[in-house]
Amino acid sequence: MSSSPQQTPLIVALIQMRMDDDPQRNLQAATERADEAAKRGATLICLPELFRSRYFCQAEDPLNFELAETIPGPSTDALQRVAQAHRVTILAPLFEKRSKGIYHNSVVVIGQTGQLIGVYRKMHIPDDPGFYEKFYFAPGDLGFKVFETAVGRVSPLICWDQWFPEAARIAALRDADILVYPTAIGWLPSDKTAEGPKQRDAWKTIQRAHAIANGVFVLSVNRVGFEQPYSAGPGIEFWGSSFVCDPFGEIINEASMEAEEILFATIDLNRIERTRRSWPFLRDRRIDDYQDLLRRYGDKTWN
């Protein structure tokens, strides 16, 4: 009776990593852990944002552009081998060198035969103290992307994107099953005591809300550990807490705030249809009256 074929549950793995100074060692660690995750049964494996390096955006330093690489390039080469060897799907977030002077904060989706399925380029670029990303990254020009993979329809989004309900909604309307947010978020030393718990709680809350509003799975994978920038700066303590939540926003599994780990979760994509039948939000959207979402701001005189 149903036109949706039943799917068997799948195991996802989020690689919560502490980043080394040396990009080569980070790639080595990432491939080893992806390899381990695959051996333990994961078929969708996600790495944190910009996993090849320390979070260099703590300062604006032109030397840091040397950290960028092309797609394809050495990172995709190494991870394509892992994907093909184990027949798994891998999401690899990279500092993409697109051309001379054009750089992006990107995610490459690698399919289970080792093929490059596609690239997402971060659409919402932050810029605030310690997170000077507008200096490094041109805003994504590919739009929000959903990729058909062997494990379902996957939409990669990146860190700051997680604060924008619009991104999650558009991915869901393009039939995403799983939103994945590779992330590099943490506390400035000056903020942690007063604001730390609130910030982390807000970060979890808004991503869980994307799952709820859209009836999709959300995977969020963060780095961990305190990092001094390559240049001067106070440093950032990345808060880990990578998590997986179901289409009603319930946390299925969650990593610690401090430790490196591979976070596993079993997810059943049939839950999406069941959840949306109970809470049919997508049926009732007032698309006739959402035009103002395309504006920066509305004048008070609108009322």
Add this chain to the structure above:
Amino acid sequence: MSSSPQQTPLIVALIQMRMDDDPQRNLQAATERADEAAKRGATLICLPELFRSRYFCQAEDPLNFELAETIPGPSTDALQRVAQAHRVTILAPLFEKRSKGIYHNSVVVIGQTGQLIGVYRKMHIPDDPGFYEKFYFAPGDLGFKVFETAVGRVSPLICWDQWFPEAARIAALRDADILVYPTAIGWLPSDKTAEGPKQRDAWKTIQRAHAIANGVFVLSVNRVGFEQPYSAGPGIEFWGSSFVCDPFGEIINEASMEAEEILFATIDLNRIERTRRSWPFLRDRRIDDYQDLLRRYGDKTWN
């Protein structure tokens, strides 16, 4: 240096009520509690959705249209007197009879001189077992509204609206300071054990996320108690839990799940500007690529 005048904190009051069979007694209770809230210092007072009656939408029965009233009408008359007597702003959610056979689920905003400032008509209308609202209410045709009041710019939204990030975003873009969600949400007896905690948690989470995404205060006011429908039906246990949260989604005060109470909270609207300077989400929206929000759904072939 700032163009935003500093505002003094204000006290808001949410009237969490148990509804009587008799609409007259509900109006009496509402006016008494609004009176009490004002005497205790509140200057913005909000009542729950459809506060004049039991939640009649548990069944589709044409007799229930007799519960509707005009705006202005007896409820606004009574509450305008309270507003004027105490110089307070009141949000009164009513079953609005607009014309012969045209009904809405509405909120009237009453200003501190007792004037009717305006009406919001529920835009997103639910319809699922026990909540047969599409039978009763024509969808709102006034759009999302923000009203200038003596206590700030207030956007009334109603219950099912709370699951739609679009509504909250549009209100914020129209410079709302405070989103208010009068609500009638609860557990069906068949659901409570297995799904109850998840449902209530999702309901809080998504509303807190609207505060976070938009940097606004959110007030949510629910009814409480078990109600048999006027017609046959299993009944609903309304879960109370009315709450106020700040522009970063932190709960300031929260009511119980079972008891009638007036929930007070002191809110400082200057927090909005401060929060948005730290987390400048509204700066970075990709309004050049949100067009698909105006669609019901996107074909897979878009990718």
